[in-house]
Amino acid sequence: MGYFGKLAYSDGRWSTGGPTAVPFLLVDVHDSDVATVDYRAADASGGRFYLGYEPRIYFEEPGAGDPVDTTAEAEGFARWAREAAGTDVDPAEVQGLMASPSGAPPADEVVEQTVEKLLALAGLPLPEWPTDDDAPPG
Template sequence: MGYFGKLAYSDGRWTFGGPTAVPFLLVDVHDSDVATIDYRSVDASGGRFYLGYEPRIYFEEPDAGDPVDTQAEAQGFTRWVKDAAGTDVDPDDVRRLMAAPDGAPPAEDVVEEAVEKLLALAGLPLPEWPTDEDMPAG
């Protein structure tokens, strides 16, 4: 079983669960195969894309939603990075990390690796991924 969890980057730090301020970046990982990336700016603009697999592909429900417009989301994310972190990022570098809308397998075995590559591009600190010892008993 892979990692399941939600991490938020806001106010210059990572927290578990939801963001504490805007702008924010929310990373929701499902079984180390899907990472939902939500980003919001202070003007309420933002977007969503996936790393690993799009959920509609992962859960074998291709009609459950439209494929992500990876070009538009890559451009939106690079604008967010510039505004939130002051870093210039090439949208093509972001797009190469995104889940393929056609369901092609990702390059990384676990989606956390793709998350870390995305954060490195953005110049953001890496989160401290929880370990089994960090999880509640049961």
Template sequence: MGLFGKFAYSDGRWSRGGPTAVPFLLVDVHDSGFATVDHRRSDASGGRFFLRYEPRFYFEEPDASDPVDVDAEADGFAAWAREVTGAEVDPAEVRPLLASPDGAPPTDESVELTVDRLAALAGLPPVEWPTEADGYAG
């Protein structure tokens, strides 16, 4: 079994659970298979996207929701990173990390690797992933 957990970046640090301030980045990992990523800027604008798979493909229900607009979400994440860390992130570097809206298989073996790559692009410190004893199901 994989990791289940929420990891939030706010107030200049990562924590487990929810964010403590705005702006924030919230990563909700589901069984190391996919993650839901929510981000909010200081003006309360933000977005949501998925890493590795959109839930509708992960759970084999392709008609359960509309596809994510990966171009808009990559642009939004780049704007979030610029505000929060000052990093100039090219949305073209973010797009390949986002879940494919047509269900194409991801390139990373686990969502933790994809989160690490996204955090590095944004100039964030790495997530301190839990050990199997304190975060993994099974």
């Protein structure tokens, strides 16, 4: 079984709860195969994209949602990184990390690796991923 968890980056730090301020970045990982990335800027603009697989592909529910416009979301995330972190990011590099709308397998074995590549592009610190030792008993 892979990692399940939600991490938020706001106010210059990572937390396991929701974001504490805007701008923020929210990363929700499902079984180390899908990461939903939500980002919001100070003006409340933002977006959502996926790393690993899009949920509609992963859960084999093609009608569950439209494919992500990866070009638009990559440009939106690059804007967010510039405004929130002061980092210039090439949208093409972000787009190369995104889940394929056609369902092509991701390059990384676990989506946490892809998340870390995205964060490095944006100049953000890496979160401390919880380990099995952090899990509740049982």
